[in-house]
Structure formats: structure tokens, C-alpha cells
Amino acid sequence: QLQLQESGPRRVKPSETLSLTCTVSGGSISSRDYYWGWIRQPPGKGLQWIGRIYYSGSTYYNPSLKSRVTMSVDTSRNQFSLKLSSVTAADTAVYSCARLLPEGLWDRIDSWGQGTLVTVSS
Amino acid sequence: SSELTQDPAVSVALGQTVRITCQGDSLRSYYASWYQQKSGQAPVLVIYGKNNRPSGIPDRFSGSRSGNTASLTITGAQAEDEADYHCNSRDSTGNHLLFGGGTKLTVL
Numbered sequence: 001q002l003q004l005q006e007s008g009p010r011r012v013k014p015s016e017t018l019s020l021t022c023t024v025s026g027g028s029i030s031s032r033d034y035y036w037g038w039i040r041q042p043p044g045k046g047l048q049w050i051g052r053i054y055y056s057g058s059t060y061y062n063p064s065l066k067s068r069v070t071m072s073v074d075t076s077r078n079q080f081s082l083k084l085s086s087v088t089a090a091d092t093a094v095y096s097c098a099r100l101l102p103e104g105l106w107d108r109i110d111s112w113g114q115g116t117l118v119t120v121s122s
Numbered sequence: 123s124s125e126l127t128q129d130p131a132v133s134v135a136l137g138q139t140v141r142i143t144c145q146g147d148s149l150r151s152y153y154a155s156w157y158q159q160k161s162g163q164a165p166v167l168v169i170y171g172k173n174n175r176p177s178g179i180p181d182r183f184s185g186s187r188s189g190n191t192a193s194l195t196i197t198g199a200q201a202e203d204e205a206d207y208h209c210n211s212r213d214s215t216g217n218h219l220l221f222g223g224g225t226k227l228t229v230l
Contacts, residue, residue: 061218
């Protein structure tokens with residue numbers, strides 16, 4: 001069974017860079033069928049799509065975050081990562097990694113990590 | 123369009139039918155997926171595409187689309203269906219994903 005696990009600092013200072021890694025187990029990140037994505041949820045608010053990455057390294061970022069987001073993939077470690085620069089308190093959220101299956105006119109997010117709360121605070 | 127709109131909260135009596143909606147221009151071109159999220163837990167996919175249920179999801183959950191509105195219907199709501207429900211689809215470019223703001227379902 002596929003499992004995804006987020007790891008990284010739980011607290012980041014304003015203006016610094018948030019860095020998270022998602023480790024995938026029970027399946028290969030190099031599968032050609034799937035994208036790998038990051039989603040966040042500020043406390044008490046809805047889900048926000050951050051972006052997705054393919055095993056080859058191709059990326060699609062949320063246009064509203066694009067200037068601050070970088071994603072990368074390490075197929076040898078079965079991991080993918082998120083960097084979000086110049087963070088502010090508005091970036092405080094539960095950050096989750098997920099597996100995305102595009103299927104023509106829709107997408108399935110069929111597996112999620114448990115999520116990790118990252119707080120931006122000095 | 124870059125938005126999907128959901129009602130913040132909906133309630134339903136136990137055993138009755140409830141429809142949760144998601145509106146957005148991109149839904150005229152793309153189908154929505156729906157996720158159930160219980161407190162403190164990761165979201166779970168309940169409906170995707172035209173009207174597909176992943177293995178293990180009860181058949182009281184169904185999905186539909188009309189114009190710019192996607193709907194999730196729960197026929198015979200159970201107490202365990204009380205949760206937040208999030209819709210998700212692509213934006214009008216087809217390259218980026220969108221989420222609605224989520225609907226909190228209360229089963230009375």
C-alpha cells in the first residue's frame with residue numbers, strides 16, 4: 001500500500017524559505033502514470049493547490065505562488081520536495097504531499113500524506 | 123476561471139438526501155473530484171470524474187455535473203458522513219488544479 005510521509009522543519013521564520021520533503025513508500029515515484037503534488041490548508045480554511053511534479057522533473061505551479069515555489073524530485077531516494085521562499089504568516093498551514101492521477105477530463109488525488117503543520121513565526 | 127465556489131455549510135437529517143455543490147466556469151470543460159475530510163485526518167477521495175467511486179466508498183455517494191456546477195449527492199446520509207467536503211478540478215487552462223473552499227456537512 002502506498003504511503004507518503006512529509007518531513008521538514010515545523011517552524012520557519014518570516015522571510016526565510018520553507019523546505020519539505022515527501023518520502024514515498026510502497027510504490028515507485030518513477031511511475032509514468034502519476035504526478036506528485038503539494039497541497040496546503042491554512043488553519044480553519046480550505047485546501048490550496050501548490051503544484052505538481054512529474055518523475056522527469058517537469059512542474060506545474062499554482063500561478064499565485066509560482067514566483068516563490070520550487071519543486072524537485074529525487075528518484076533514487078523515492079522522494080520529492082517543496083521549497084517556498086520569502087514566507088509570511090499567511091503561509092502558516094498544514095502542508096500535505098499527494099499522488100495525482102490525471103485521467104483526461106479529471107484528476108484523482110488517490111493518496112495523501114498525513115500532513116505537517118508548518119508555522120511561520122519569529 | 124480560477125475559482126471553484128462551495129457553500130460553507132450544509133446540514134441534513136439522518137437518513138435523508140443531501141446535495142453539495144461546486145460552481146466554476148472550468149467545470150463546463152472538466153469534471154470535479156470530491157474529497158471527504160474528517161477532523162484531524164487527511165482527505166479521502168469519494169467521487170471522481172463523471173461519477174466514479176473508489177473501492178470501499180459506499181454507493182450512497184454519487185456525483186453529477188450540469189453546466190458550470192458539479193454536485194456530490196449523499197442518498198441516505200449517515201452519522202459517519204459528517205465531515206468537510208472539498209471539490210477539486212482543473213482551471214480553464216487545464217494545467218493547474220483548483221479546490222473549492224470546502225463545505226462542512228452536519229448530519230442532524
